[in-house]
Amino acid sequence: MEMMDALWMSPCGGISLPSSAAGVGEDEAAAAAELRRGPWTAEEDALLAGYVAAHGEGRWNELALAAGLRRTGKSCRLRWLNYLRPGVRRGGFTPREQLLILDLHSRWGNRWSKIAAQLPGRTDNEVKNYWRTRVQKHAKQLGCDVGSGRFHDAMRNLWMPRLLERIHADESAAAASPAHAPSSQPAYQNAAAPIISNCARATSPEAASCVTGSPSSWEASPAAQFQTSSPTMAACWSTGQCQNGYSSASSGDMFEESWSELLARANHDDADSAGLPDFGLGETGNNWWSLDDILQQPLY
DNA sequence: AAGGAATACAACCGCCGCGCC
């Protein structure tokens, strides 16, 4: 097995590819010995994309050699899947995508590829990076671990409800503005519907349970999506109650203010019996911050 | 303006599982 890994991606100067592979000659093997590493150049991208377009995916080691790429097959595969593959979406995650990531992570843990499969155009690497940068950053701000009850409560009671507010606010704004008619919506908004609908259509029961309703009904009425699981949240969608105290920033991150500030404010509100759930340590079961769970929480 | 720190993203690494021979 380790030998296989050496073939897949041994560092510069150490590779010894089997000469039988795709008729690899000694010259080619020697060339392969000087494998490139680091960022891909535009020329390499063009080579890889062109070769895959002509011959299809798979057999990455042979592909790398045949295309004249001084890269490991594994590197070629990764570059193709994460960057060059048609349909790969780049840029910040939409609130819906963020919400879905949080929800699915609560169900599946660090199953990045499984989570990414529910986000059309997104890669496991992107989802993983999002988690490690944004989510873990917030945990750090709170001075706790992402696996702690304190952080899970913050996610469930602060982040996810606010993502729902954000989604609602965005859609309200889009509906109110002729410039945001469906045909002229930004790409990220058009992409949001498949994210939810894909989740709803997912073959696995776990994925299918994350959001109820059809894709079309989601687009037509977000409130309807929560009707069956939470009258409270449905009412929120309908009345705009969720927007209380929320500023619809365009940042990719929901929180312009720090988590510590949010938490302090939230706890203060709670002390005033404003309805914010207790932010002390506590559990909500295995499904820490799932939509199913937060939809049962009172809004604040 | 410059340098260091923090952040975000791309790429690499090691391991595992599956199918084929």
Place this chain on the structure above:
DNA sequence: GGGCGCGGCGGTTGTATTCCT
């Protein structure tokens, strides 16, 4: 049944960019 070739996954590292002092 065991080895091989390959694809996939999750964790980690490297680096470019942005932010802050």
